[in-house]
Amino acid sequence: MENKKRLADRLEQITVLAVGIYLLLFPIILASVATDAFTIPKQALLAAVALLGLVAIGVKGILLGAVKLRRTPYDLPIVLFGIAAFFSAVFAVNRFDAFISFVPLLLIVVLFFVITNSVKRSQDILFLSGSLMVGAAAVSVVTLLSYLKIYPLPFEFAKFQTFTPFGALFDQAIYLGVVLSLALVFAWPALKKRTVDKRSGIYVVGAFAVGIGLVVTLLAAFTLQKPTLLPYQVGFQTALSAISQDTGRTLQGFLVGSGYGTYATDFTRFKPATINLNEALWNLTFLRSSSYMLELIATTGLLGILSFLFLAYRMLRTKPVFIPFILLLLFALLLPFAFTSIFIFFVMLALFSAREGLTEHGKHKFFDVELKLVTLRRGVFALADPNLREESEYGNLMPWGFLIATIAIALLLAVPIARFVTSDYLFQKSLVAAAANNGQETYRLQTQAINTFPQRDGYHRIFSQLNLNLANNLALTITPESSPSAETQQTILQLIQQSINSGRNATQISPLNSVNWQNLSSVYRSLIGFGQNADQFAVATSQQALVLDPNNPQLYIGYGGVFYQLGQWDNAITQFQIATNLKPDFANAYFNLGHALEEKGELQAALDQYRRVRNLVGNDETQLAIINPDIERVEAAIGAAGTQASGGPAGENQPPIEVNQPPAQLPEQKPPVEIPEPEVSLSPSPTPSKTPTPTP
DSSP, X not given: OHHHHHHHHHHXXXXXXXXXXXXXXXXXXXXXXXXXXXXXXXXXXXXXXXXXXXXXXXXXHHHHTXXXXXXXXXXXXXXXXXXXHHHHHXXXXXXXXXXXXXXXXXXXXHHHHHHHHHOOSHHXXXXXXXXXXXXXXXXXXHHHHHHTTOOOXXXXXXXXXXXXXXXXXXXXXXXXXXXXXXXXXXXXXXXHHTOOOHHHHXXXXXXXXXXXXXXXXXXXXXXIIOOOOOXXXXXXXXXXXXXXXXXXXXXXXXXXXXXXXXHHHHHHHHOOGGGGGOTTTTTOOOSSOSSHHHHHHHHHHHHHHHHHHHHHHHHHTOSSOOHHHHHHHHHHHHSOOOHHHHHHHHHHHHHHHHHHTTSTTTTTTSEEEEEEXXXXXXXXXXXXXXXXXXXXXXXTHHHXXXXXXXXXXXXXXXXXXXXXXXXXXXXXHHHHHHHTTOHHHHHHHHHHHHHHOTTOHHHHHHHHHHHHHHHHHHHHTOOTTSOOOHHHHHHHHHHHHHHHHHHHHHHHHXXXXXXXXXXXXXXXXXXXXXXXXXXXXXXXXXXHHHHHSTTOHHHHHHHHHHHHHHTOHHHHHHHHHHHHHHOTTOHHHHHHHHHHXXXXXXXXXXXXXXXXXXXXXXXXXXXXXXXXXXXXXXXXXXXXXXXXXXXXXXOTTOOOOOOOOOSOOOOOOSSOBOXXXXXXXXXXXXXXXXXXXXXX
């Protein structure tokens, strides 16, 4: 038994070592082989450490002959928060998006329990907190060197002044601020007494290094990167709308929100039309709300925010006050959280819990219990004092059952995570092949990535455009004088079929994602004249995109572009006018409106729109080179006197003016080939607040 206990202790030490190494590497982990070089590598290594640590706890129970777990005041609220996030994903319409976001949160929660149940010595606390500070100091050095235009990393994407392994300086600032507060708390007693020993010296040096990194990060963030945050008014509005105006799922929306991690769909569906007046924000889609708490309201509903507030209550009841907790809750209330911010939030909870469990004053709140199996008359499970070695009725069944449960959970998570990471690696390779103009390799790798993990809508969306472009390129090789072979014709048809199927798959995986419907509409637009009913399908999918993003003026330009392509000038004019109503300074909306009016024969009205475009583009030479010939042509046609261009700066965030066209256009086919229709079955969201959408 003594040997088994030593082996269990060694297993704990190995777990602490693995966690410490991960905490040290976490800020600087990145890999160019992932589609997201900053986040996905961190999450992949988190999965390995957390799941292996979980299994280690189960193995330790076998060695000790008992399942001993550390209880903390935060266990219940964390479990309730995890359950709320899980059910929000279960009931989400974009279910796969929600689960893909939920799994990293679940892994962070698992890591919390791994730390609290593995750290049993004061030197473990010193090692983990030291690892946290060394990692923060390392990323601080990278940030400082990058700010000074000295690039220590070999990656091309790392060679710019605002580079950070976090992906965004704002997220790094939150992380460093929390780590700095931890270092100051541990260093303060020594600084107060002005006697720094070896142990406290680690925290003093760590606080100094991280403090410099935080200053440089904030300086670079607000002078160079200038983070764009969603206004709180919009954050409140989208949060309240998501839990009260979600047509067809009012009760689910109120209780569990739209689904953990799916805020982008809430933003597009419920953002106010007034955001179009903000030149810095109007063309952006926000993945996060104004603050983490507002995001939780929108995505996890009443259950999610109440469980988080329960956790906050337990944190605030900590005596004496733990400064990092106050800082974390303030950040959650005021700032948006990325994966890295959520990670440091729970790691800080775990380190504090482990530390308090080693102190005399904390042992009445942070203590070990033994999990036992008992008779059904008394219940199935029971928590007991591990110092009381009363044998349960079922002997050693509990340790083996617990080990089997931990292995089952680890495998249940490890298999889809491995598939996700593998598919991400393959898809990133396909993007590299596409950049090298290797179409065949791109097609092969994307097919392989989708087959490995088919639940990412972005894969299907990009793959649909790849197939469409390949079909278009092949069709362009056929001259009017040539007679294409049956094999070539069949290949074109197969590529088009695959393009439509992939576009439809994207809408089925994430049906509330407006971008997926825009993509499918662009595919059908490219097939107008080639496929049967392609025009009707393009209209239907454009309408569905507008249902999901009703206050986006660019979508109305795309919708009007379908009618423009079909020669339905009145319908096109109506849609372009809605775009101008939503954003009165949108040059491209007036440009398209002018062309539709000109095609209809209303030349004076078209000239008025062209002149307005010229005023909006200011002194932009590229834009003026496009609009001035249009003005001269119409003026000559109606005999109007020419007017000088108005001077002034070009409008901010104005996309290039152009007549809206599909990305590709397949040649007309007689008779048109049969193509599958879209599946549109969603309930509508609120219509635009400025002007209602007319039906053609």
